[in-house]
Amino acid sequence: MDLKFLVVDDSVTMRRIVINSLKNLSYDNFVEAGDGREAMDKLIADSSINFVITDWNMPNVSGLELVKSIRNDEKLSKLWILMVTTRGVKEDIIEALNARVNNYIVKPFTPQILKEKIDQIINV
Amino acid sequence: MKQVSSMSELFERLNDLKVVFRYGQKMIPIIQSLLDFMKETVPLLEDINTSIADTTSKIPRAKDQITNVSSQTELATTEILDVVDSISLDVEKVDKILHDIKSKEDEKKNDWEAIRKLVPASKEADKIIKHYESIEVFSSTIPAIEEIFGKIRNDVYKITLSLQVQDITSQQLAAVNHLIESVRMKLSSLIVHLDQTELDSIDNVSLDMPENAAFNPDAVYTKSSERQDTADELINSINNKATQDEIDKLFS
Numbered sequence: 001m002d003l004k005f006l007v008v009d010d011s012v013t014m015r016r017i018v019i020n021s022l023k024n025l026s027y028d029n030f031v032e033a034g035d036g037r038e039a040m041d042k043l044i045a046d047s048s049i050n051f052v053i054t055d056w057n058m059p060n061v062s063g064l065e066l067v068k069s070i071r072n073d074e075k076l077s078k079l080w081i082l083m084v085t086t087r088g089v090k091e092d093i094i095e096a097l098n099a100r101v102n103n104y105i106v107k108p109f110t111p112q113i114l115k116e117k118i119d120q121i122i123n124v
Numbered sequence: 125m126k127q128v129s130s131m132s133e134l135f136e137r138l139n140d141l142k143v144v145f146r147y148g149q150k151m152i153p154i155i156q157s158l159l160d161f162m163k164e165t166v167p168l169l170e171d172i173n174t175s176i177a178d179t180t181s182k183i184p185r186a187k188d189q190i191t192n193v194s195s196q197t198e199l200a201t202t203e204i205l206d207v208v209d210s211i212s213l214d215v216e217k218v219d220k221i222l223h224d225i226k227s228k229e230d231e232k233k234n235d236w237e238a239i240r241k242l243v244p245a246s247k248e249a250d251k252i253i254k255h256y257e258s259i260e261v262f263s264s265t266i267p268a269i270e271e272i273f274g275k276i277r278n279d280v281y282k283i284t285l286s287l288q289v290q291d292i293t294s295q296q297l298a299a300v301n302h303l304i305e306s307v308r309m310k311l312s313s314l315i316v317h318l319d320q321t322e323l324d325s326i327d328n329v330s331l332d333m334p335e336n337a338a339f340n341p342d343a344v345y346t347k348s349s350e351r352q353d354t355a356d357e358l359i360n361s362i363n364n365k366a367t368q369d370e371i372d373k374l375f376s
Contacts, residue, residue, distance in 0.1 A: 010338060011291040013201045020209075020284050057295065059338040086292055086343035088351030093358050103359060106351040107343075108288040111281070113352060 004029040008039040008054040036061025056085035067099045080121045183308040190301050194294045201290040215277050229263040292345040299341035
């Protein structure tokens, strides 16, 4: 399956780490954004993006707000969303799941977990 | 008679006054010691005020230093990632070269086989071919070289992954900065109070983390899978169509 990823994180380091990990999994199509607002702009401009990997805590528009915006947008609502965040308490995870993320990774992540979650999402 | 009565009333009043004066005399040392105490306390309060003002004025510098540490570690991490990417590229190039050499070596092997078939009766030719094959060290070492480069690739990737610590510590530092700023605001309000001017909403300054912060104050760099396991159990519960109550029960 051809996947085009949008990697959203305010940390340049994290974006590079996620993209390097995706390259390691043999994916080669990526777009980057530094916060939820920029991510929405990129999603609207590029309809070929089908997979969003987003952080939660970001300036301007947070990852959770981004997830809600995507799910409320008729054209974008079917996108796959994987949240990769440092927030690991039960209440946060439930809040993200209620916002309808497809899966959830707690940082720091391992390549195995990233692969497992992407496979789970696209195979459901 | 009336005059006598007025005089005795006057004496009574004078006696009352005398009592008051005596009482006053007893009070004087107490008032004096109170005044002495206040004389000693006022400079002390002024010292406290100065000390708070001094501390408060230093807080922005502490904040700046923390921000600097955060930016410098991000810069250093970027440099490490650049080097790591460069090593990965080199490893990829070597991989490609090895792959090319391997296919040429295979071609060579096939050629020797063909030559061997062309000169089946010649023992001398067979001996030379065997000798040539035995001194072909490089082709036999290719798998070992590939294994070493595979290990280098894995180690380089491990370095990349461990650099997640930079993002996590920068979130922790941002949380500390927020806390420092909140303390500074509290102290500033206190100085205003001690200066006897109107108190500027000291109770409105909160030490709580803002809801929409661009950092997570509870960010932790850990190799424990406990938090990921929690997420997985919740996701599995939802995928199995469990109700929210059932999910909550799982973790209560």
